[in-house]
Amino acid sequence: MKIADEYFGGVSTWYMTSKTMLEEGLKKLELLKEDASKMAAKDLHELLRCNENYHRILSVEAHARHILFREESRYPGYYYRGDFNKIDDANWKCFTNSKYDAATNKWEFKKVPYVQMIK
Numbered sequence: 382m383k384i385a386d387e388y389f390g391g392v393s394t395w396y397m398t399s400k401t402m403l404e405e406g407l408k409k410l411e412l413l414k415e416d417a418s419k420m421a422a423k424d425l426h427e428l429l430r431c432n433e434n435y436h437r438i439l440s441v442e443a444h445a446r447h448i449l450f451r452e453e454s455r456y457p458g459y460y461y462r463g464d465f466n467k468i469d470d471a472n473w474k475c476f477t478n479s480k481y482d483a484a485t486n487k488w489e490f491k492k493v494p495y496v497q498m499i500k
Contacts, residue, residue, distance in 0.1 A: 382441070384409050389445045390460035399463040403449045410442050439481070443488075447477050450490045 385391055388406025390398035417435050422428035453469040454461045476493040 382437075384413065385441045385445070389441070389448060390462075395461075396456070396459070397461045397463050398448065400449065401464075403445055407442065407445055407449075410438065410445070414438055414442075443479060443481065446488050446490070447479060450479075451477055 384406050386393050388394075388398065388402045388409065390396045390402075394402075417431075417438055420431040420434065422431050448460055448462070451473055452462070452465045453473045454466050455468065473492075475495045478491050478493050480489045481487075482489075
């Protein structure tokens with residue numbers, strides 16, 4: 382959570398991030414994933430906690446990669462990209478879907494149209 386807060390636009394950076402910060406945070410997250418692969422548990426409760434921690438790492442990584450893919454800011458209340466500091470509805474009023482392949486550690490992203498159903 383400290384990596385997410387400091388590099389992915391958390392409260393400690395006033396919700397501001399950039400491509401450089403995101404990429405640096407993802408490097409640190411890779412090191413954390415390496416360490417997490419060595420977690421061990423003495424009972425089912427600890428095993429559950431290990432699983433929750435690894436799931437949190439993947440969730441934070443997905444969030445950061447979505448911010449990196451969407452070259453815009455989404456505010457108020459989400460995040461600001463210092464390198465793309467405007468809301469860009471013309472290009473980004475859409476959903477961003479991702480797919481993670483754990484075997485290859487690769488991410489795929491695509492834009493999916495946003496359809497206004499209620500006017």
